[in-house]
Amino acid sequence: MFAPRVAGVASGMRRLINPPRTVAAGGLRWKSALVSALPTDPEAYVSNKLAMFDSMQFTPIRESTVSREMTQRYMSEMLDYAETDVVIVGAGSAGLSCAYELTKHPDIKVAILEQNVAPGGGCWLGGQLMSSMVVRKPADEFLDELEVPYDDQGDYVVVKHAALFMSSVLRKALIAPNVKLFNAVAVEDLLVRQEPESPGLAESPVAVRVRGVVTNWSLVTQNHDTQSCMDPQVMEAKVVVTATGHDGPMGASSAKRLESLGALPSGLPGMGALDMNTAEDAVVQMTSEVVPGLIFAGMEVAEARGCNRMGPTFGAMLLSGQKAANLAIQALKRSKA
Numbered sequence: 001m002f003a004p005r006v007a008g009v010a011s012g013m014r015r016l017i018n019p020p021r022t023v024a025a026g027g028l029r030w031k032s033a034l035v036s037a038l039p040t041d042p043e044a045y046v047s048n049k050l051a052m053f054d055s056m057q058f059t060p061i062r063e064s065t066v067s068r069e070m071t072q073r074y075m076s077e078m079l080d081y082a083e084t085d086v087v088i089v090g091a092g093s094a095g096l097s098c099a100y101e102l103t104k105h106p107d108i109k110v111a112i113l114e115q116n117v118a119p120g121g122g123c124w125l126g127g128q129l130m131s132s133m134v135v136r137k138p139a140d141e142f143l144d145e146l147e148v149p150y151d152d153q154g155d156y157v158v159v160k161h162a163a164l165f166m167s168s169v170l171r172k173a174l175i176a177p178n179v180k181l182f183n184a185v186a187v188e189d190l191l192v193r194q195e196p197e198s199p200g201l202a203e204s205p206v207a208v209r210v211r212g213v214v215t216n217w218s219l220v221t222q223n224h225d226t227q228s229c230m231d232p233q234v235m236e237a238k239v240v241v242t243a244t245g246h247d248g249p250m251g252a253s254s255a256k257r258l259e260s261l262g263a264l265p266s267g268l269p270g271m272g273a274l275d276m277n278t279a280e281d282a283v284v285q286m287t288s289e290v291v292p293g294l295i296f297a298g299m300e301v302a303e304a305r306g307c308n309r310m311g312p313t314f315g316a317m318l319l320s321g322q323k324a325a326n327l328a329i330q331a332l333k334r335s336k337a
Contacts, residue, residue: 088111139314213235286307
């Protein structure tokens with residue numbers, strides 16, 4: 001990991017000092033929103049800005065142009081990602097950390113599927129709807145890599161608002177040309193093939209290989225009981241990373257489906273009670289390819305393996321996601337062998 005240059009300020013807070021710059025990524029260009037200096041005459045600055053807004057006019061556009069732009073681009077992406085290298089199910093802290101790690105390999109095509117309209121999972125806040133985000137070391141190195149400032153408290157660091165981390169990792173992942181987020185898209189099932197198990201992977205009662213995911217619009221998924229049959233479609237993938245979180249309405253969905261298929265032992269252990277000091281190590285260590293083609297990351301690991309929950313400390317989610325990305329790279333190499 002490469003830490004950015006930092007400068008110390010009061011209370012141990014670390015502040016990035018990278019200068020404002022014009023950045024290029026893909027075919028996009030924009031100017032940094034960082035302000036290098038305050039205006040010399042703040043009152044005149046405000047007056048000039050207000051005058052500019054009062055006289056401003058947007059460039060003209062036809063409403064049909066907007067519709068065509070959205071539809072053409074989205075449908076083109078759906079066609080492109082009907083076959084992809086890696087599908088990440090769940091855009092929480094683990095899933096997005098996985099996606100960011102895969103941006104370092106621009107030859108790998110990555111699709112992120114998120115059932116909610118808003119990505120981010122439970123990482124927009126800390127514990128009990130509070131703002132701060134606690135991250136135990138050494139996961140602070142990942143924050144450095146993302147250029148997220150924090151308050152260093154020795155054995156752990158504190159990001160002043162969890163949304164600062166989430167918005168940073170989301171931006172870093174989505175700006176990459178090899179990553180596409182499909183939000184408001186639900187994964188209703190797994191695409192599987194009955195195949196002999198690959199050596200070295202976790203044992204499963206039924207030998208299957210995951211070959212992709214079955215998708216639908218989230219609003220359709222939520223209304224199957226209110227309408228007649230509304231069939232899904234399929235996204236084929238060489239590797240699927242499932243990071244849907246702990247058990248709940250949208251959590252641990254892949255673990256539950258594998259259990260129902262007989263690919264995981266009946267009676268998933270579920271996550272254990274809260275113990276931060278054992279939970280985070282266990283989740284990272286047990287992040288693995290559970291069946292060929294399917295890697296568990298984040299709190300879904302705890303549901304499948306029975307390790308403890310860690311509650312409102314986020315380091316394991318970040319590192320589990322990174323580990324899952326590197327396991328996916330290994331799995332892709334095996335598929336090409």
